[in-house]
Amino acid sequence: MKVDVLLGLQWGDEGKGKAVDVLTPRYDVIARFQGGPNAGHTLEFEGQKYILRSIPSGIFQGNKINIIGNGVVLDPALFKAEAEALEASGHSLKDKLHISRKAHLILPTHRLLDAAYEAAKGDAKVGTTGKGIGPAYTDKVSRNGLRVGDILCHFNPKYIRIRTYHEQLLKSLNYRYDLTEPEKAWFEGIEYLKQFQFTDSEHEINYLVNSGKSILCEGAQGTMLDIDFGSYPFVTSSSTVCAGACTGLGVAPNRIGEVYGIFKAYCTRVGAGPFPTELLGETGDKMCTLGHEFGSVTGRQRRCGWMDLVALKYSIMINGVTKLIMTKSDVLDSFETIKVCVAYQVDGKETDYFPYDINEHVEPVYVELPGWQTDMTKMQSENEFPEKFNAYLSFLEEQLGVPVKIVSVGADREQTIERYTA
Ligand code: GDP
Ligand code: IMO
Ligand code: MG
Secondary structure (H helix, E strand, O other): OOEEEEEEOOOOOOOHHHHHHHHHHHOOEEEEOOEOOOOOEEEEEOOEEEEEOOOOOOOOOOOOEEEEOOOEEEOHHHHHHHHHHHHHOOOOOOOOEEEEOOOEEOOHHHHHHHHHHHHHHHHHOOOOOOOOHHHHHHHHHOOOOOEHHHHHOOHHHHHHHHHHHHHHHHHHOOOOOOOHHHHHHHHHHHHHHOOOEEEOHHHHHHHHHHOOOOEEEEOOOOHHHOOOOOOOOOOOOOOOOHHHHHHHHOOOHHHEEEEEEEEEOOEEEOOOOOOOOEOOOHHHHHHHHHOOOEOOOOOOEOEEEOEEHHHHHHHHHHHOOOEEEEEOHHHHOOOOEEEEEEEEEEOOEEEOOOOOOOOOOEEEEEEEEEOOOOOOOOOOOHHHOOHHHHHHHHHHHHHHOOOEEEEEOOOEOOOEEEOOOO
């Protein structure tokens, strides 16, 4: 049995939550491997909408085991709010959600440090989600972190030691704060967490694979936000790429089977950082309005632009993508023409080599394709696809060298079309 991975190929918000939910019936286990509550994974079905932050997107379909892996950073207060809301809406979690003892905790002071570092950066700020992600991963790597497993063992002295260290940092940054309320909510979250099953998730996952169970690993963020391969320093602080599933869950590389790479039929980005195909005028606004491109975590308007095949090919290469999932093509249903960036013009030369830096010296080179101008949102099968849409898909597949196996034509679970001819 192999372990499959589903991850974002762009700057996040590609529709990972929806896609994982759709694929869940095919798996026994769904496991998140990195990120934290900076993620906002939206699922829609039966007229309801859910936004998941730290909980894997496999909790709604059947009694599947859902695992929060060691690569995730968990904020107990936000986790409590998320889990309680789900339980209140009739979705029980306690028996099927397992949490890695090795997952790191986001402390209240991590959130303060996130804000303080951003403020100190001024114009160069990353535009983080403010959830303490960078500081939590920093403490992990600098060997100062607190882990879920610590909760049951001399927890308070460990917490106080780290808090003291953080308060010194905050003081040196002249950052004013009041920790009373956030700390209270955090400790309530810690108590709440204790009701869940803490596991050595690397042992659990390997045991499950060896007993013939199938596993889908769910990524957060996207390849262009990866700490190594994204548009650094405008990135998140974890390994969002396929290799992150190995380190974030304890899965050996030779266990990886299919790698689902998910992308939008255009591009979006939240926060600061370079974005070669960004559209600042009317067309970008139209994409934003039709695609409801507002962040599910922060509510910030997402920047919109044309699809960037140079970046997409790079993401496919880094991740070893075997199957593509395209979402939100319905947002382009009414467009007369659709542009796709096939190369960059860098220092007067055209290239499809993804460069060290995608800054203002990178000029996109576009191919223009005719729009299909058909409402595809109610389509059920690929046999209904308009000819021009098929031509667009063929163009993408030829450029990318990987089949587009699933096309999503709306936010609802049902608005998903599998392609058998790809
Ligand atoms: P994720 O972070 O990758 O899970 O993506 P988000 O949930 O943050 O953002 C994707 C948004 O697009 C959500 O509001 C989804 O409900 C919505 N969505 C997903 N797939 C489609 C699609 O094919 N068409 C449309 N119109 N919306 C979609
Ligand atoms: P999902 O899983 C889109 C962006 C932030 C910021 C940068 C760093 O829903 O696709 P962080 O808080 O991680 O330190 O912020 O990364 N970012 C996301 N953008 N989708 C996400 O998650 C994101 N998670 C972080 O906007 O630019
Ligand atoms: Mg999202």
